[in-house]
Ligand code: NAP
C-alpha cells in the first residue's frame with residue numbers, strides 16, 4: 363500500500379512523562395506505517411523548554427500561526443517540586459497558557475463517546491462541548507485582607523489621574539477580605555465569535571450563561587456583548603435548525619443536566635474551570651476527553667485534555683505494567699490530521715483519520731480497553747478485558 367500523501371506539514375509538539383511514551387508508540391504503530399507523515403517537530407518536553415529558556419514553546423506557537431494546524435502532547439507545568447526534580451533554571455509558565463496567549467484562542471473541550479461507556483448522567487447521549495473564556499476575572503484579580511475599621515473602595519481614575527468614580531465596597535467592622543477583578547469587552551466579543559463559529563462548524567446550538575441579576579454591570583456586560591455578537595450568527599444558526607440562548611448560570615446548569623447533550627456550552631472563566639471538570643467526570647474518564655484551541659483567524663491546536671499521567675509514568679520507569687488510556691491522544695492526532703486534510707483537500711488523509719477513530723472505538727466497544735474504562739463499561743454480551751498500554755494500542759492496530 364502506498365503511504366497517504368500529506369501536502370502541507372502540521373506542527374507537532376512533543377511533551378512529557380507517560381504521554382510522551384504514548385506519543386512515540388502511537389506514531390510508530392498507528393501513523394507512520396500508513397502516512398507519509400510531514401510535521402514540523404518541536405520538543406516541548408520540560409528539559410528542552412528549560413534548555414531553550416522556553417523559546418521552543420514560542421516557536422511552536424508561531425509555527426502554528428504559520429501552518430494553521432498543530433497537535434500537542436501533554437506537558438508538565440512546573441511547580442516548586444518539578445523545579446527540583448528536573449533541576450530547572452526557572453519555574454517556566456504553562457506551555458498551554460503561552461500558546462493560548464500567542465494564538466489568542468478559545469479552548470473547546472469535548473468527550474469522546476463509545477458504545478458501552480455510559481456517562482454518570484444517563485440522559486447525556488451526545489457530547490457537551492464546553493468552551494471556557496480564558497481571560498481575566500478572578501484569575502487575574504487582586505485581593506487583600508482587611509482589618510477591622512478599614513474601608514475598601516473601587517476607584518476609577520482617568521489618564522490624568524483624576525478620580526472619575528469612587529464606590530465604597532465595604533466598611534469593615536470586623537476582619538475581612540476584599541477582591542478586585544476586571545475583564546475586557548473585546549476579549550468577551552472575540553470569545554463569543556469563536557463560540558458561534560465553532561458551533562456552526564460542528565452543528566451545535568449555543569448556551570451562554572452569567573449571573574447578571576446579581577452582578578448587574580459586570581455580568582450584565584458579558585450578556586450584552588454576547589447577545590450583540592449572536593445577532594450576526596442567528597440567521598446561519600436558524601437556517602441549520604440550531605439556536606442560541608442566554609440564561610442565568612444556575613438555570614444553565616439545570617438545563618445541561620436535563621439535556622441529551624449535543625450543546626456548545628460557553629462559560630465564563632470560573633464557571634468553565636469548575637464545570638469542565640464536572641462535565642469531564644460525568645462522562646467517565648479523563649482519558650476520553652479531547653480539547654482543541656481555536657484562534658479567531660481559524661488556526662487549530664489539538665490535544666488531550668488530561669495531563670502527563672505522572673503516576674503511571676513512575677510505574678513505567680520501574681518496569682511495571684501500565685494501563686494508560688491513549689484514546690484522547692489518538693484523537694488529538696486524528697483531529698489534527700483531519701483538519702489538515704480538510705484544509706489541503708487531501709481526502710485520503712481525512713478518510714484515514716476517521717478509520718483510525720473507528721478502529722479505536724471499536725476496540726473499546728468489543729470490550730478491549732484500559733483499566734480506567736472498565737468500571738464504566740456496560741454492554742450486554744460483552745465482558746470487558748483490561749489491557750496494558752501496549753496491548754490496547756495493538757488491539758487498535760489490528761482493527762486498523
Ligand atoms: P493527569 O495527568 O491528568 O492525571 C490525573 C489522574 O487521572 C491520573 O493519575 C489517572 O488516575 C487519571 N488519568 C488521566 N489521564 C489518564 C489516561 N490517559 N489514562 C488513564 N488514567 C488517566 O493530572 P495530574 O496528575 O494532576 O498532572 C500531571 C502533570 O500533567 C502535571 O505536571 C501537570 O502540570 C500536567 N498537566 C498538563 C496538562 C496539559 O498539558 N494539557 C493538563 C493537565 C495537567 P489514576 O492515577 O487513578 O490511574
Ligand code: MG
Pocket residue numbers: 634635636638639
Ligand atoms: Mg478546573
